[in-house]
Amino acid sequence: MRLVTWNVNSLNARLGRVEEWIAECQPDVACLQETKLADAAFPSMAFAALGYESAHHGEGRWNGVAILSRVGLHDVVPGFADGESDDPEARLLTATCGGVRVMSAYVPNGRSLEHEHYQYKLRWLERLRRHLDVVADPTAPTAVCGDFNIAPTDLDVWDPKAVHGATHVSPPEREALGRLLAWGLADVFRDRFPDTGRLFSWWDYRAGNFHKGLGMRIDLVLASGPLARRVSWALIDRNARKGKLPSDHAPLVVQLEDEDAA
């Protein structure tokens, strides 16, 4: 199974590019974030034409997450299943695809450490941790995929000094991510490249940062033990940013061996 996660930064603006990239990459399951669409506007027919079932959880102007699958799409859960009030923002979608419990997550940005949105981000991560208890099992194949808006370590940042005191690198965010991992998940990309820097998945549009190599690795696939053992390779496809008006994120591609081969 080939599993990908990609923050597309508006599916309206990016549909042609996303269709083209999916046709080339041939993922079995694709988790998308920042579709910026209402459910009624989600282009399910375009993905059906490529051979994918799809599920979308959106609100319109901002946020919005989707899962595409050509290996089945069942038991879809929009948002949190923790029994608390509905998340006011559409940032989480869960489905079972090809025997894997898959989540497409768009973690809040946080804006600044002093901003209310940063507290929302920390609470959101704790809710995601509790959501896992309800919808998934760390001893079964589980993949939490998405834009975490957290650089797990300083190796995931172009210059730790430049971002010190900002979101994405603060200890509380990294500790919250650590609690997700402690549930029984592995950062499958980092586990394959434990010491390699400059392997980024996001670059600020401004100041030509992509071309200067100034980015962060904030797009992650977190896999439970039974799934992490099946990873044969993983890559961040910077080629998806070729040409005009790319997303500010590159897709992460994870290749998994069949269950019986692992």
Place this chain on the structure above:
DNA sequence: ATGGTAGAGCATCTA
């Protein structure tokens, strides 16, 4: 010099 660009949507907010 707190800059710069992109998306949504039409004034700014978000990232």
